[in-house]
Amino acid sequence: MWPEAGHMALIMAAWVAVLQSVLPLWGSLSARCVGWQALARPLAVLQLVLIVLAFGALWHAFYVHDFSVKYVAHHSNTLLPTPYRLSAIWAGHEGSLLLWVLMLALWSVAVATFSKRLPQALVAQVLGVMGAVSVGFLAFILTLSNPFARQFPAPAEGRDLTPLLQDPGLVIHPPMLYMGYVGLSVAFAFAMAALLSGRLDAAWARWARPWTVAAWGFLTLGIALGSWWAYYELGWGGWWFWDPVENASLMPWLVATALIHSLMVTDKRGQFKAWTVLLAIGAFSLSLLGTFLVRSGVLTSVHAFATDPSRGIFILMFLAVVVGVSLALFAWRAPQWANASQPVAGSRESFLLLNSVLLVVAMAAVLLGTLYPLIIDALNLGKLSVGPPYFDRVFVPLMVPLLLAMVPGTVVPWHVARWAAVRSVLVPGALALLLASAWATWGGAPQDAEAVTTAGGWLTVMGGTLGGWIVLSGAWQMVQRLRLPGSPGLAWWGMQVAHLGVAVLVLGITGVKSFQVERDVRLGLGDSVTVAGVRYQLLKVDNHLGPNYLALRAEMKLFEGDREVGTLQPEKRRYVSSAMPMTEAAIDRNLWRDRYVSLGEPLTGDPPQWSFRVYHKPFVSWIWLGAVFMVLGGGLAAFDRRYRQAPSAARALGAQADVGMGAFGVRVAGPVPVVKGAVS
Numbered sequence: 001m002w003p004e005a006g007h008m009a010l011i012m013a014a015w016v017a018v019l020q021s022v023l024p025l026w027g028s029l030s031a032r033c034v035g036w037q038a039l040a041r042p043l044a045v046l047q048l049v050l051i052v053l054a055f056g057a058l059w060h061a062f063y064v065h066d067f068s069v070k071y072v073a074h075h076s077n078t079l080l081p082t083p084y085r086l087s088a089i090w091a092g093h094e095g096s097l098l099l100w101v102l103m104l105a106l107w108s109v110a111v112a113t114f115s116k117r118l119p120q121a122l123v124a125q126v127l128g129v130m131g132a133v134s135v136g137f138l139a140f141i142l143t144l145s146n147p148f149a150r151q152f153p154a155p156a157e158g159r160d161l162t163p164l165l166q167d168p169g170l171v172i173h174p175p176m177l178y179m180g181y182v183g184l185s186v187a188f189a190f191a192m193a194a195l196l197s198g199r200l201d202a203a204w205a206r207w208a209r210p211w212t213v214a215a216w217g218f219l220t221l222g223i224a225l226g227s228w229w230a231y232y233e234l235g236w237g238g239w240w241f242w243d244p245v246e247n248a249s250l251m252p253w254l255v256a257t258a259l260i261h262s263l264m265v266t267d268k269r270g271q272f273k274a275w276t277v278l279l280a281i282g283a284f285s286l287s288l289l290g291t292f293l294v295r296s297g298v299l300t301s302v303h304a305f306a307t308d309p310s311r312g313i314f315i316l317m318f319l320a321v322v323v324g325v326s327l328a329l330f331a332w333r334a335p336q337w338a339n340a341s342q343p344v345a346g347s348r349e350s351f352l353l354l355n356s357v358l359l360v361v362a363m364a365a366v367l368l369g370t371l372y373p374l375i376i377d378a379l380n381l382g383k384l385s386v387g388p389p390y391f392d393r394v395f396v397p398l399m400v401p402l403l404l405a406m407v408p409g410t411v412v413p414w415h416v417a418r419w420a421a422v423r424s425v426l427v428p429g430a431l432a433l434l435l436a437s438a439w440a441t442w443g444g445a446p447q448d449a450e451a452v453t454t455a456g457g458w459l460t461v462m463g464g465t466l467g468g469w470i471v472l473s474g475a476w477q478m479v480q481r482l483r484l485p486g487s488p489g490l491a492w493w494g495m496q497v498a499h500l501g502v503a504v505l506v507l508g509i510t511g512v513k514s515f516q517v518e519r520d521v522r523l524g525l526g527d528s529v530t531v532a533g534v535r536y537q538l539l540k541v542d543n544h545l546g547p548n549y550l551a552l553r554a555e556m557k558l559f560e561g562d563r564e565v566g567t568l569q570p571e572k573r574r575y576v577s578s579a580m581p582m583t584e585a586a587i588d589r590n591l592w593r594d595r596y597v598s599l600g601e602p603l604t605g606d607p608p609q610w611s612f613r614v615y616h617k618p619f620v621s622w623i624w625l626g627a628v629f630m631v632l633g634g635g636l637a638a639f640d641r642r643y644r645q646a647p648s649a650a651r652a653l654g655a656q657a658d659v660g661m662g663a664f665g666v667r668v669a670g671p672v673p674v675v676k677g678a679v680s
Contacts, residue, residue: 003069003148006057010148013050013101014138019043020108020131024124029196037124041112044127047134048105055102058089058147068154071095071147077158077577079548080166087171088161090178093311094147099174100291101137103182104130111186111211118207125193126186133185136318144311160548160577169229173222177249180219181287184252186211187259188284188326191277195329200273200337205266208280210643212263213494216256217634223249224627235583235598237518237615239623242391247370248290254363255283258356265349268414272353273337274330279356281326286363288319293370346417351409355402362398366391403466403506406499407473428472429465436464443515443618463510470503491640498633501626508622517616524609532616534595535559536568541610549575551584554599554610558588570599570612591625593618 020043027036058071062085067073075088075095090099108130115123141147190208194200226249231239240246259279265272292315343349369386376384407429411421440460474496481488517532528537537557544551551571558566568586575582581601588595593616600611 002057002060003066003150006054006061007146007148009050009054009057010098010138010142013047013054013105014135014142016043016047016050017131017134017138020047021128021135023128024131025128025196028121028124028128037120040124040127040131043131044105044108044112047131048109051098051102051105055089055098058095058098059086061148062086062088065158066154067156067158068150068152069147070149070151073151073155073158075159075161077160077548079576080158080161081547083168083171084161084166087165087174090174091161091165091170094141094145096174096178097137097141097145098147099178100182101134101141103175103178104134104137104185107179107183107186108134111189115207121197122193122199122204122207125196126189129189129192130185133189133322136321140311140314140318144314160575163549163573163575163578163580163582164233166548166575167229167233169225169233173225173229176218176225177222180215180217180222180256181249181252181290183211183215183218184256184280184284184287186215187256187280191280192326192329194277195326195333198333198336200266200277200333202267202270205263205276206643209260209263209267210638210640212256212260212280213634213638216253216260217631217638219249219253219256220627220634221631223253224624224631228624231620232585232587235585235613237585237596237598237613237617239512239620242369242388244370245290245294247366248286248293251363251366251370252283252286252290254359254366255279255286258359259283261352262356265343265352269343269349271343271349272356274334275353275356277330277334277337279360281323281330282360285319285323285326288315288322292316292319344415344417346412346419348409348412348414350417351405351412354405355409358398358402358405362395362402365394365398369394400462400466403470403502406502407469410495410499411473411477425469425473425476428476429469432468432472433461433465435468436461439464440514443511457514460510460514463506463514467503467506467510470499470506474500474503489640489642491637491642494633494635494637494640496633497636498630501629501631501633503626504622504629505626508619508624508626511619511622512617515618516620519614521612521614522603522609523612524607527609529612529614531614533560534565534616536597536612536614538610538612541608544571546573548577549573549582552599552602554612556586556597558595566595568595568597570597572599572601589621591621594620 020040023033023036024040024043027033027039058069060066061069061072062076063082065072065076065078067076071092071094072088075092076085080088089095108127111123111126111130115126187208190204190211194204223246226246227239230241231237259276262272262276262279266276292312343353369390373384373386376382407425408422411425412418413421440457443460478496481492519529519531521529523529523538525538525540528535530536535558537559539555539557541552541554544553551573553569553571556568556570557564558568566588568588570586571584573582573584574580583598583600585596585598587597596615596617598613600613603609603611
């Protein structure tokens with residue numbers, strides 16, 4: 001009876017979510033029901049307990065191979081290793097939605113637990129809005145996506161988990177991505193609370209910032225894990241393909257990044273209030289749009305879950321309600337937040353505005369490239385594919401001015417233009433240009449005549465200069481800041497670490513795009529191929545029996561000259577329950593390069609031969625290393641103690657950190673003297 005218990009827990013959780021969405025909100029808006037505000041926290045906890053019970057019931061059904069549960073029979077079998085029985089819960093449509101509502105309940109309890117210093121009315125409104133979102137998703141699960149639906153008679157064996165998903169990366173990638181997706185509901189709930197109450201001030205922005213940064217950090221980690229999984233699992237050596245579902249995660253990330261920077265201005269200067277609220281609405285709406293794209297059946301992708309149009313219609317209607325209600329409230333409240341003062345050109349807030357506008361324009365470019373083929377298809381105007389060439393030509397040029405604005409945006413003070421601060425980081429910029437030019441000239445690996453490679457050129461110089469400028473100017477700022485009295489706070493250090501991550505990411509992309517080498521070859525036993533100065537020799541190809549698959553495994557020795565430097569064992573797997581072959585690439589990694597080999601199909605002929613794809617990928621690991629730095633920076637910023645203080649204490653801490661900082665992270669108290677070309 002575990003599945004029935006889980007189903008009943010979901011029904012009870014839905015009714016609790018209804019109470020959570022109605023009573024605290026009503027209490028915050030009605031003077032006669034103020035006491036109902038206190039119900040928000042216990043109702044959020046109760047909803048989490050019930051959803052955890054439902055999640056545990058589904059996990060139990062997978063663990064004991066209860067194939068009378070249709071979802072279990074479709075995504076598991078008795079040979080499936082135990083770790084993948086857990087990840088199988090979110091491998092399909094119904095279970096992934098259950099994971100969604102579990103994450104939403106976790107975020108709600110986190111807000112209830114760590115917001116005890118906030119006004120009770122604000123907490124009630126935030127948790128009430130999150131309860132309303134939970135009502136929508138629980139209704140979706142119970143009406144169209146029940147993971148506990150039974151089938152009789154129960155089959156003796158299940159269909160197995162999709163082979164593509166039987167990988168450690170899929171155990172952790174979806175939960176991290178969902179934590180980011182769903183975490184944006186907190187920023188959305190804070191925005192809705194501001195629209196309902198009419199209160200949007202520096203204190204509101206300060207309270208919303210850590211939750212937004214935390215959600216952004218999880219979303220960054222989830223996207224990075226997905227990219228890493230695709231790189232080593234799909235066998236084609238790419239780390240981003242502009243797949244529509246990849247784009248569905250990138251779009252809310254871009255808007256969330258803009259939101260973080262806009263919240264900073266609202267906190268420090270009290271400006272961009274309406275823009276900040278609009279970004280919060282947009283970020284969560286885009287996460288719902290991503291849910292629609294993945295689960296509606298309108299996309300064909302390795303990431304897509306469903307092909308049932310009725311499910312897509314439900315999500316589309318829910319998205320329309322969320323966007324419609326929030327924009328109606330925005331239209332009602334926005335005029336009262338119109339700024340009387342405009343940002344001074346050359347001040348920090350002007351650079352942050354440029355930053356957020358470029359990010360939103362980049363999101364719009366990705367949205368157009370993602371939805372345009374779907375619109376053309378829906379209008380019966382033919383089939384159209386928008387691939388990497390479009391995104392490379394449209395998205396990348398928007399990132400160049402964004403990166404150029406990053407350095408001056410961190411050194412100029414608030415409210416005033418001090419171009420001496422920009423001049424002070426021109427020396428790191430010039431040094432970065434010299435180093436990038438040398439990198440483009442001498443940074444490539446040894447080539448051979450038949451290799452497919454991309455040569456270093458002006459794009460290498462540009463990418464190396466931008467990344468190097470961010471790194472060198474950040475190091476210069478940290479050295480200068482350590483000479484000043486007082487502590488800048490974790491938020492400042494988080495900014496520096498996150499920007500370092502962006503720079504490392506840019507350098508990694510530039511390096512692998514400029515200097516990678518690729519060979520497609522056919523090899524027999526004893527044959528070898530040389531790529532980037534390394535000789536790959538095929539020693540043997542034999543069969544290998546896994547827990548639920550049979551693999552063809554090749555063994556290759558790697559030599560630099562006569563010195564052996566490694567062994568790689570790529571595989572081609574065929575799972576017991578599926579005839580679909582799966583490529584398992586073999587990778588020899590270090591910080592500076594990857595040696596990547598994937599095994600293709602056997603070729604007819606005598607002696608026998610096999611097809612191989614061999615890559616030399618310089619700096620590719622820097623892509624994910626940069627993402628790690630970005631997540632660490634976000635974590636530091638989220639734990640700044642000013643966000644945990646009452647408003648008066650937070651202002652005092654902020655003022656203490658701001659005094660004398662000038663170009664180093666926050667506003668200056670009093671006039672800013674120019675000393676030796678830098679802002680003190």
